[in-house]
Amino acid sequence: MNPNRRTALTTLARAAAAGAAAAGALPAVAQTAAPGEPFKIGLVLPMTGPFASTGRQIEAAARLYIAQNGDTVAGRKVQLIVKDDAGVADTTRRLSQELVVNEKVAVLAGFGLTPLALATAPIATQGKTPMVVMAAATSIITEQSPYIVRTGFTLPQVTLGIAEWAAKNKIRKVVTLVSDYGPGIDAENTFKQRFTLNGGQIAAELRVPLRNPDFAPFLQRVRDAQPDAMFAFVPSGVGSALMKQFSERGLDKAGIRLIATGDVVDDDILNDMGDVAVGVVSSHHYSAAHPSPANKRFVDAFMKANNGMRPNFMAVGGYDGMRVIYEAAKTSKGAGGEALLNAMKGQIFESPRGQVLIDAQTRDIVQDVYIRKVERVDGKLWNVEFDKMAAVKDPGKTK
Numbered sequence: 279m280n281p282n283r284r285t286a287l288t289t290l291a292r293a294a295a296a297g298a299a300a301a302g303a304l305p306a307v308a309q310t311a312a313p314g315e316p317f318k319i320g321l322v323l324p325m326t327g328p329f330a331s332t333g334r335q336i337e338a339a340a341r342l343y344i345a346q347n348g349d350t351v352a353g354r355k356v357q358l359i360v361k362d363d364a365g366v367a368d369t370t371r372r373l374s375q376e377l378v379v380n381e382k383v384a385v386l387a388g389f390g391l392t393p394l395a396l397a398t399a400p401i402a403t404q405g406k407t408p409m410v411v412m413a414a415a416t417s418i419i420t421e422q423s424p425y426i427v428r429t430g431f432t433l434p435q436v437t438l439g440i441a442e443w444a445a446k447n448k449i450r451k452v453v454t455l456v457s458d459y460g461p462g463i464d465a466e467n468t469f470k471q472r473f474t475l476n477g478g479q480i481a482a483e484l485r486v487p488l489r490n491p492d493f494a495p496f497l498q499r500v501r502d503a504q505p506d507a508m509f510a511f512v513p514s515g516v517g518s519a520l521m522k523q524f525s526e527r528g529l530d531k532a533g534i535r536l537i538a539t540g541d542v543v544d545d546d547i548l549n550d551m552g553d554v555a556v557g558v559v560s561s562h563h564y565s566a567a568h569p570s571p572a573n574k575r576f577v578d579a580f581m582k583a584n585n586g587m588r589p590n591f592m593a594v595g596g597y598d599g600m601r602v603i604y605e606a607a608k609t610s611k612g613a614g615g616e617a618l619l620n621a622m623k624g625q626i627f628e629s630p631r632g633q634v635l636i637d638a639q640t641r642d643i644v645q646d647v648y649i650r651k652v653e654r655v656d657g658k659l660w661n662v663e664f665d666k667m668a669a670v671k672d673p674g675k676t677k
Protein backbone atom coordinates (compact mmCIF):
# COMPACT_ATOMS: atom_id res chain seq x y z
CA MET A 279 0.00 0.00 0.00
CA ASN A 280 1.12 3.51 -0.77
CA PRO A 281 2.65 4.88 2.48
CA ASN A 282 0.81 8.19 2.22
CA ARG A 283 -2.45 6.37 1.97
CA ARG A 284 -1.54 4.22 4.96
CA THR A 285 -0.80 7.34 7.02
CA ALA A 286 -4.05 8.91 5.95
CA LEU A 287 -5.96 5.78 6.85
CA THR A 288 -4.27 5.54 10.23
CA THR A 289 -5.13 9.14 10.97
CA LEU A 290 -8.69 8.51 9.90
CA ALA A 291 -8.83 5.40 12.06
CA ARG A 292 -7.64 7.38 15.07
CA ALA A 293 -10.24 9.99 14.38
CA ALA A 294 -12.90 7.30 14.18
CA ALA A 295 -11.70 5.69 17.38
CA ALA A 296 -11.87 9.04 19.08
CA GLY A 297 -15.48 9.06 18.00
CA ALA A 298 -16.16 12.66 18.76
CA ALA A 299 -13.64 13.94 16.20
CA ALA A 300 -15.12 16.72 14.13
CA ALA A 301 -15.70 15.48 10.61
CA GLY A 302 -14.01 18.57 9.23
CA ALA A 303 -10.71 17.45 10.76
CA LEU A 304 -10.60 14.19 8.80
CA PRO A 305 -7.93 13.94 6.13
CA ALA A 306 -9.07 12.96 2.66
CA VAL A 307 -8.47 9.40 1.54
CA ALA A 308 -9.17 7.97 -1.90
CA GLN A 309 -11.13 4.72 -2.06
CA THR A 310 -9.36 2.18 -4.23
CA ALA A 311 -9.99 -1.42 -3.28
CA ALA A 312 -7.45 -3.97 -4.51
CA PRO A 313 -8.75 -6.63 -6.95
CA GLY A 314 -10.33 -9.53 -5.12
CA GLU A 315 -11.52 -7.40 -2.26
CA PRO A 316 -15.28 -7.17 -1.84
CA PHE A 317 -17.20 -4.18 -3.11
CA LYS A 318 -18.64 -2.88 0.14
CA ILE A 319 -21.83 -0.86 0.38
CA GLY A 320 -22.53 0.70 3.79
CA LEU A 321 -26.29 1.07 4.18
CA VAL A 322 -27.10 3.33 7.14
CA LEU A 323 -30.79 3.37 8.03
CA PRO A 324 -33.26 3.76 10.88
CA MET A 325 -34.03 0.08 11.50
CA THR A 326 -35.50 0.77 14.96
CA GLY A 327 -37.37 3.71 16.47
CA PRO A 328 -40.25 5.74 15.03
CA PHE A 329 -38.89 5.72 11.46
CA ALA A 330 -38.07 2.01 11.26
CA SER A 331 -40.50 1.47 8.37
CA THR A 332 -38.16 3.54 6.17
CA GLY A 333 -35.24 1.27 7.05
CA ARG A 334 -37.28 -1.88 6.60
CA GLN A 335 -38.47 -0.83 3.14
CA ILE A 336 -35.05 0.28 1.89
CA GLU A 337 -33.17 -2.74 3.18
CA ALA A 338 -35.73 -5.08 1.62
CA ALA A 339 -35.41 -3.25 -1.71
CA ALA A 340 -31.61 -3.36 -1.65
CA ARG A 341 -31.68 -7.08 -0.96
CA LEU A 342 -34.19 -7.63 -3.75
CA TYR A 343 -31.93 -5.75 -6.17
CA ILE A 344 -28.99 -7.96 -5.23
CA ALA A 345 -31.09 -11.12 -5.48
CA GLN A 346 -32.21 -10.10 -8.98
CA ASN A 347 -28.90 -8.77 -10.28
CA GLY A 348 -26.33 -11.01 -8.64
CA ASP A 349 -23.96 -10.50 -5.74
CA THR A 350 -20.92 -9.69 -7.82
CA VAL A 351 -20.24 -6.49 -9.71
CA ALA A 352 -17.16 -5.60 -11.78
CA GLY A 353 -15.68 -8.94 -10.71
CA ARG A 354 -16.03 -8.19 -7.00
CA LYS A 355 -18.28 -9.77 -4.45
CA VAL A 356 -20.86 -7.28 -3.24
CA GLN A 357 -21.02 -6.94 0.53
CA LEU A 358 -23.99 -5.04 1.91
CA ILE A 359 -23.30 -3.79 5.45
CA VAL A 360 -26.52 -2.63 7.11
CA LYS A 361 -26.22 -0.35 10.15
CA ASP A 362 -29.07 0.87 12.36
CA ASP A 363 -28.85 4.54 13.35
CA ALA A 364 -32.28 4.48 15.04
CA GLY A 365 -32.96 7.85 13.42
CA VAL A 366 -30.36 9.69 15.55
CA ALA A 367 -28.04 12.01 13.60
CA ASP A 368 -24.96 11.60 15.82
CA THR A 369 -25.25 7.85 15.40
CA THR A 370 -25.60 8.12 11.61
CA ARG A 371 -22.43 10.20 11.45
CA ARG A 372 -20.46 7.88 13.75
CA LEU A 373 -21.55 4.72 11.91
CA SER A 374 -20.77 6.30 8.54
CA GLN A 375 -17.33 7.34 9.73
CA GLU A 376 -16.62 3.81 10.94
CA LEU A 377 -17.81 2.39 7.62
CA VAL A 378 -15.45 4.66 5.69
CA VAL A 379 -12.46 4.25 7.99
CA ASN A 380 -12.66 0.67 9.23
CA GLU A 381 -14.68 -1.11 6.55
CA LYS A 382 -13.37 1.04 3.69
CA VAL A 383 -16.76 0.95 1.99
CA ALA A 384 -16.85 2.04 -1.65
CA VAL A 385 -20.10 3.83 -1.06
CA LEU A 386 -22.32 5.04 1.76
CA ALA A 387 -26.05 4.72 1.17
CA GLY A 388 -29.46 4.97 2.86
CA PHE A 389 -30.14 8.07 5.02
CA GLY A 390 -33.72 7.89 6.19
CA LEU A 391 -34.22 11.47 7.37
CA THR A 392 -32.84 14.88 6.46
CA PRO A 393 -30.89 15.53 9.70
CA LEU A 394 -29.16 12.16 9.29
CA ALA A 395 -28.03 12.98 5.74
CA LEU A 396 -26.89 16.47 6.71
CA ALA A 397 -24.83 15.12 9.62
CA THR A 398 -23.05 12.70 7.31
CA ALA A 399 -22.29 14.96 4.34
CA PRO A 400 -18.86 16.07 5.73
CA ILE A 401 -17.83 12.41 6.11
CA ALA A 402 -18.51 11.80 2.41
CA THR A 403 -16.48 14.86 1.45
CA GLN A 404 -13.55 14.13 3.73
CA GLY A 405 -13.46 10.42 2.90
CA LYS A 406 -13.98 11.09 -0.84
CA THR A 407 -16.73 8.47 -0.64
CA PRO A 408 -19.87 8.66 -2.78
CA MET A 409 -22.99 8.94 -0.63
CA VAL A 410 -26.26 7.80 -2.18
CA VAL A 411 -29.20 9.44 -0.43
CA MET A 412 -32.14 7.09 -0.95
CA ALA A 413 -34.74 8.69 1.34
CA ALA A 414 -33.99 12.11 2.83
CA ALA A 415 -35.70 14.72 0.69
CA THR A 416 -34.91 18.31 1.70
CA SER A 417 -33.76 20.21 -1.36
CA ILE A 418 -30.42 21.45 0.04
CA ILE A 419 -29.00 18.01 0.87
CA THR A 420 -27.19 17.49 -2.44
CA GLU A 421 -25.49 20.86 -2.02
CA GLN A 422 -23.85 19.79 1.24
CA SER A 423 -21.22 17.58 -0.42
CA PRO A 424 -20.04 17.08 -4.02
CA TYR A 425 -20.08 13.34 -3.21
CA ILE A 426 -23.85 13.18 -2.64
CA VAL A 427 -26.14 11.64 -5.26
CA ARG A 428 -29.89 11.38 -4.61
CA THR A 429 -32.14 8.58 -5.88
CA GLY A 430 -35.32 9.42 -3.93
CA PHE A 431 -36.99 12.79 -4.49
CA THR A 432 -37.22 16.30 -3.08
CA LEU A 433 -40.19 17.90 -1.38
CA PRO A 434 -40.28 20.96 -3.66
CA GLN A 435 -40.26 18.59 -6.64
CA VAL A 436 -43.30 16.59 -5.51
CA THR A 437 -45.25 19.48 -3.95
CA LEU A 438 -45.66 21.53 -7.14
CA GLY A 439 -48.12 19.02 -8.57
CA ILE A 440 -50.66 19.16 -5.76
CA ALA A 441 -50.39 22.96 -5.52
CA GLU A 442 -51.27 23.22 -9.23
CA TRP A 443 -54.04 20.66 -8.94
CA ALA A 444 -55.64 22.41 -5.95
CA ALA A 445 -55.70 25.78 -7.66
CA LYS A 446 -57.42 24.23 -10.70
CA ASN A 447 -59.98 22.30 -8.68
CA LYS A 448 -62.03 24.89 -6.86
CA ILE A 449 -59.82 24.96 -3.79
CA ARG A 450 -59.37 28.62 -2.86
CA LYS A 451 -58.41 28.70 0.80
CA VAL A 452 -55.91 26.29 2.36
CA VAL A 453 -54.28 25.72 5.74
CA THR A 454 -50.88 24.03 5.49
CA LEU A 455 -49.77 21.56 8.17
CA VAL A 456 -46.24 20.16 8.01
CA SER A 457 -43.66 18.48 10.20
CA ASP A 458 -41.40 21.19 11.58
CA TYR A 459 -38.07 20.39 9.90
CA GLY A 460 -36.36 20.61 6.49
CA PRO A 461 -38.73 18.69 4.21
CA GLY A 462 -41.80 20.16 5.92
CA ILE A 463 -40.53 23.70 5.46
CA ASP A 464 -39.70 22.90 1.82
CA ALA A 465 -43.23 21.55 1.28
CA GLU A 466 -44.85 24.52 3.02
CA ASN A 467 -42.84 27.09 1.02
CA THR A 468 -43.38 25.38 -2.31
CA PHE A 469 -47.09 24.88 -1.77
CA LYS A 470 -47.61 28.46 -0.66
CA GLN A 471 -45.59 29.93 -3.49
CA ARG A 472 -47.24 27.94 -6.30
CA PHE A 473 -50.77 28.02 -4.88
CA THR A 474 -50.82 31.78 -4.25
CA LEU A 475 -49.27 32.40 -7.68
CA ASN A 476 -52.36 30.67 -9.05
CA GLY A 477 -54.71 32.86 -7.01
CA GLY A 478 -55.09 30.70 -3.91
CA GLN A 479 -55.08 31.95 -0.34
CA ILE A 480 -53.19 30.47 2.65
CA ALA A 481 -55.24 30.96 5.82
CA ALA A 482 -52.62 29.58 8.23
CA GLU A 483 -49.29 27.77 8.18
CA LEU A 484 -48.97 25.19 10.96
CA ARG A 485 -45.79 23.34 11.91
CA VAL A 486 -46.04 20.22 14.05
CA PRO A 487 -43.06 18.78 15.98
CA LEU A 488 -41.31 15.92 14.18
CA ARG A 489 -40.94 13.76 17.29
CA ASN A 490 -44.06 12.43 19.06
CA PRO A 491 -46.48 14.77 17.32
CA ASP A 492 -49.85 15.47 18.89
CA PHE A 493 -51.95 16.62 15.96
CA ALA A 494 -55.09 17.43 17.97
CA PRO A 495 -54.47 21.10 18.83
CA PHE A 496 -53.26 21.81 15.30
CA LEU A 497 -56.26 20.14 13.72
CA GLN A 498 -58.54 22.22 15.94
CA ARG A 499 -56.92 25.34 14.52
CA VAL A 500 -57.45 24.02 10.99
CA ARG A 501 -61.12 23.45 11.79
CA ASP A 502 -61.52 26.94 13.19
CA ALA A 503 -60.01 28.49 10.05
CA GLN A 504 -62.63 26.73 7.87
CA PRO A 505 -60.47 26.31 4.77
CA ASP A 506 -61.54 24.43 1.63
CA ALA A 507 -58.64 22.07 2.19
CA MET A 508 -55.75 21.20 4.47
CA PHE A 509 -52.43 20.57 2.70
CA ALA A 510 -50.25 18.18 4.69
CA PHE A 511 -46.74 16.78 4.74
CA VAL A 512 -45.54 14.33 7.39
CA PRO A 513 -42.71 11.83 6.88
CA SER A 514 -43.22 8.23 5.84
CA GLY A 515 -45.03 6.16 8.47
CA VAL A 516 -46.67 9.08 10.28
CA GLY A 517 -49.61 9.56 7.89
CA SER A 518 -51.92 7.05 9.61
CA ALA A 519 -51.90 8.98 12.91
CA LEU A 520 -52.64 12.23 11.10
CA MET A 521 -55.39 10.68 9.02
CA LYS A 522 -57.01 9.06 12.05
CA GLN A 523 -57.12 12.31 14.01
CA PHE A 524 -58.29 14.25 10.96
CA SER A 525 -61.38 12.07 10.89
CA GLU A 526 -61.80 11.79 14.69
CA ARG A 527 -61.84 15.57 14.97
CA GLY A 528 -64.53 15.65 12.26
CA LEU A 529 -62.61 17.75 9.76
CA ASP A 530 -63.82 15.64 6.86
CA LYS A 531 -67.43 16.01 8.01
CA ALA A 532 -66.88 19.77 8.30
CA GLY A 533 -66.22 19.73 4.55
CA ILE A 534 -62.45 20.21 4.74
CA ARG A 535 -60.59 18.23 2.08
CA LEU A 536 -57.27 16.64 2.80
CA ILE A 537 -54.63 17.14 0.11
CA ALA A 538 -51.04 16.10 0.58
CA THR A 539 -47.72 14.95 -0.73
CA GLY A 540 -47.61 11.20 -1.21
CA ASP A 541 -45.63 10.81 2.02
CA VAL A 542 -48.93 11.06 3.94
CA VAL A 543 -50.65 8.27 1.99
CA ASP A 544 -47.54 6.11 1.97
CA ASP A 545 -48.10 2.69 0.38
CA ASP A 546 -46.57 0.97 3.42
CA ILE A 547 -49.52 2.00 5.60
CA LEU A 548 -52.21 3.13 3.13
CA ASN A 549 -54.19 -0.07 3.07
CA ASP A 550 -54.69 0.04 6.86
CA MET A 551 -55.99 3.61 6.89
CA GLY A 552 -59.56 2.71 6.05
CA ASP A 553 -62.30 4.78 4.44
CA VAL A 554 -61.00 8.12 5.72
CA ALA A 555 -58.22 7.90 3.14
CA VAL A 556 -60.54 7.26 0.18
CA GLY A 557 -60.60 10.28 -2.12
CA VAL A 558 -57.44 11.90 -0.77
CA VAL A 559 -55.60 13.55 -3.67
CA SER A 560 -51.82 13.77 -3.45
CA SER A 561 -48.82 14.24 -5.71
CA HIS A 562 -45.71 12.08 -5.62
CA HIS A 563 -43.11 10.35 -7.72
CA TYR A 564 -44.16 6.80 -6.88
CA SER A 565 -47.30 4.76 -6.38
CA ALA A 566 -47.24 0.98 -6.03
CA ALA A 567 -50.21 1.14 -8.43
CA HIS A 568 -48.12 2.78 -11.19
CA PRO A 569 -49.36 0.98 -14.30
CA SER A 570 -46.17 -0.12 -16.05
CA PRO A 571 -44.86 -3.65 -16.65
CA ALA A 572 -41.59 -2.74 -14.89
CA ASN A 573 -43.48 -1.64 -11.80
CA LYS A 574 -45.72 -4.66 -11.79
CA ARG A 575 -42.66 -6.91 -11.87
CA PHE A 576 -41.08 -4.89 -9.05
CA VAL A 577 -44.17 -4.89 -6.81
CA ASP A 578 -44.82 -8.61 -7.35
CA ALA A 579 -41.21 -9.58 -6.62
CA PHE A 580 -40.99 -7.28 -3.59
CA MET A 581 -44.22 -8.58 -2.06
CA LYS A 582 -43.23 -12.17 -2.72
CA ALA A 583 -39.86 -11.70 -1.04
CA ASN A 584 -41.30 -9.85 1.97
CA ASN A 585 -44.40 -11.72 3.18
CA GLY A 586 -46.79 -9.55 1.20
CA MET A 587 -45.37 -6.19 2.32
CA ARG A 588 -46.21 -3.56 -0.31
CA PRO A 589 -43.25 -1.45 -1.47
CA ASN A 590 -43.51 2.28 -0.90
CA PHE A 591 -41.56 5.23 -2.32
CA MET A 592 -38.71 4.57 0.11
CA ALA A 593 -38.27 1.07 -1.34
CA VAL A 594 -38.05 2.52 -4.85
CA GLY A 595 -35.42 5.06 -3.73
CA GLY A 596 -33.41 2.15 -2.33
CA TYR A 597 -33.89 -0.12 -5.34
CA ASP A 598 -32.89 2.59 -7.80
CA GLY A 599 -30.00 3.62 -5.56
CA MET A 600 -28.63 0.09 -5.90
CA ARG A 601 -29.06 0.30 -9.65
CA VAL A 602 -27.09 3.54 -9.74
CA ILE A 603 -24.33 1.99 -7.59
CA TYR A 604 -24.11 -1.26 -9.62
CA GLU A 605 -23.99 0.48 -12.99
CA ALA A 606 -21.43 2.99 -11.73
CA ALA A 607 -19.25 0.18 -10.35
CA LYS A 608 -19.32 -1.54 -13.74
CA THR A 609 -18.19 1.69 -15.45
CA SER A 610 -15.49 2.41 -12.86
CA LYS A 611 -14.39 -1.25 -13.01
CA GLY A 612 -14.88 -1.57 -9.30
CA ALA A 613 -12.91 1.55 -8.33
CA GLY A 614 -14.42 3.81 -5.68
CA GLY A 615 -13.99 7.52 -4.96
CA GLU A 616 -14.21 10.02 -7.78
CA ALA A 617 -14.43 7.39 -10.55
CA LEU A 618 -17.44 5.75 -8.93
CA LEU A 619 -19.06 9.13 -8.27
CA ASN A 620 -18.59 10.31 -11.84
CA ALA A 621 -20.13 7.14 -13.21
CA MET A 622 -23.26 7.80 -11.15
CA LYS A 623 -23.80 11.17 -12.79
CA GLY A 624 -25.98 11.31 -15.87
CA GLN A 625 -27.47 7.83 -15.55
CA ILE A 626 -30.83 7.50 -17.30
CA PHE A 627 -32.97 4.43 -16.74
CA GLU A 628 -36.44 3.04 -16.34
CA SER A 629 -37.32 2.81 -12.66
CA PRO A 630 -40.48 1.16 -11.31
CA ARG A 631 -41.71 4.78 -10.99
CA GLY A 632 -41.03 5.62 -14.67
CA GLN A 633 -38.09 7.15 -16.56
CA VAL A 634 -35.51 8.88 -14.32
CA LEU A 635 -32.28 10.82 -14.77
CA ILE A 636 -29.49 11.57 -12.31
CA ASP A 637 -28.73 15.17 -13.31
CA ALA A 638 -24.95 15.35 -13.80
CA GLN A 639 -24.78 18.95 -12.59
CA THR A 640 -26.92 18.80 -9.47
CA ARG A 641 -26.52 15.04 -8.72
CA ASP A 642 -30.23 15.10 -7.97
CA ILE A 643 -32.95 13.01 -9.56
CA VAL A 644 -35.20 14.28 -12.36
CA GLN A 645 -38.48 12.39 -12.65
CA ASP A 646 -42.19 12.49 -13.46
CA VAL A 647 -44.50 13.53 -10.64
CA TYR A 648 -47.98 12.04 -10.60
CA ILE A 649 -51.30 13.32 -9.29
CA ARG A 650 -53.11 10.44 -7.60
CA LYS A 651 -56.32 9.73 -5.77
CA VAL A 652 -56.85 7.05 -3.13
CA GLU A 653 -59.34 4.50 -4.45
CA ARG A 654 -60.53 1.11 -3.34
CA VAL A 655 -59.65 -1.42 -6.02
CA ASP A 656 -60.45 -5.10 -5.46
CA GLY A 657 -60.98 -4.36 -1.77
CA LYS A 658 -57.59 -2.68 -1.27
CA LEU A 659 -56.60 0.97 -1.09
CA TRP A 660 -54.25 2.30 -3.77
CA ASN A 661 -52.98 5.67 -4.96
CA VAL A 662 -54.38 5.63 -8.48
CA GLU A 663 -52.48 7.99 -10.79
CA PHE A 664 -54.62 10.20 -13.04
CA ASP A 665 -52.32 12.99 -14.23
CA LYS A 666 -48.61 13.79 -14.33
CA MET A 667 -46.02 16.53 -14.63
CA ALA A 668 -43.23 15.22 -16.84
CA ALA A 669 -39.50 15.30 -16.04
CA VAL A 670 -39.63 17.57 -12.98
CA LYS A 671 -36.32 18.93 -11.69
CA ASP A 672 -36.04 20.01 -8.09
CA PRO A 673 -37.27 23.61 -8.21
CA GLY A 674 -35.68 24.28 -4.84
CA LYS A 675 -32.12 24.45 -6.21
CA THR A 676 -30.43 27.80 -6.01
CA LYS A 677 -28.37 27.11 -9.10
Ligand code: DHB
Nearest residue numbers: 391392414415513514541
Ligand atom coordinates in the same frame (compact mmCIF):
# COMPACT_ATOMS: atom_id res chain seq x y z
C1 DHB B 1 -37.93 12.85 4.85
C2 DHB B 1 -38.33 11.70 5.49
C3 DHB B 1 -39.47 11.04 5.07
O1 DHB B 1 -39.87 9.90 5.67
C4 DHB B 1 -40.23 11.54 4.01
O2 DHB B 1 -41.33 10.88 3.64
C5 DHB B 1 -39.84 12.69 3.37
C6 DHB B 1 -38.68 13.35 3.79
C7 DHB B 1 -36.74 13.58 5.30
O3 DHB B 1 -36.44 13.55 6.51
O4 DHB B 1 -36.05 14.19 4.48
